[in-house]
Amino acid sequence: MKDMEERICALTGHRELPADFDRNALYDALDDLIREGCTYFCCGMARGFDLTALECFVDLKQRYHVRIEACIPYAGYEHGMPAGDRKKYRTLLSWCEIKTVLYPAFFNGCFLARDRYMVDRADLLLAYCKKPTGGAAYTVRYAKQQGKEIRFIG
Secondary structure, eight states: OOOSSOEEEEEEEOSSOOTTOOHHHHHHHHHHHHHTTEEEEEEOOOTTHHHHHHHHHHHHHHHSOOEEEEEEEETTGGGGSOHHHHHHHHHHHTTOSEEEEEESSOOTTHHHHHHHHHHHHOSEEEEEOOSSSSHHHHHHHHHHHTTOEEEEOO
C-alpha cells in the first residue's frame, strides 16, 4: 500500500535503444525524481530502457532510500530473453525489493496489462518514447488518458 508521503513513478521506454542513447540523461532524470520526492519506482523489467534504468538504480540506491517494484508480466518471462539479457535481468531483479508477477502465463495483451498496472499505481510516468507505436507509446497514451504527469527523456 502507498504511504501518504510516497510518490510513485512508473518507467517506460523502448526495448531497443539507439547506440547514442544517453544513459547519463536517464541517470540524471532518475536522480531529479528522487530529489523531488519519488521514493518508489515501478519497472516493467523489459530489455533496453527498463534494464538500463535498473542499472542506474544500482548506484542511486547507494545514496538514496528508494524502493523498486519489478512488474513482471508473467511467470517465466525472462526465459524468452537472450542469455546475456537473462543474466542481466536476474542480477538486476535481485535489486528490486518488490517482485510482482502479474499473470501465471503469457497471453496476448499481458504486456499492455502490465503497463496499465504500473500507470494505475503511479503518480507520474518517466518515458523514453521516440516512436508513435509500440508498448512505450501505448503506455504514454494510457498515462495521458489517466491524467498522469509524464516526463520525457531523450
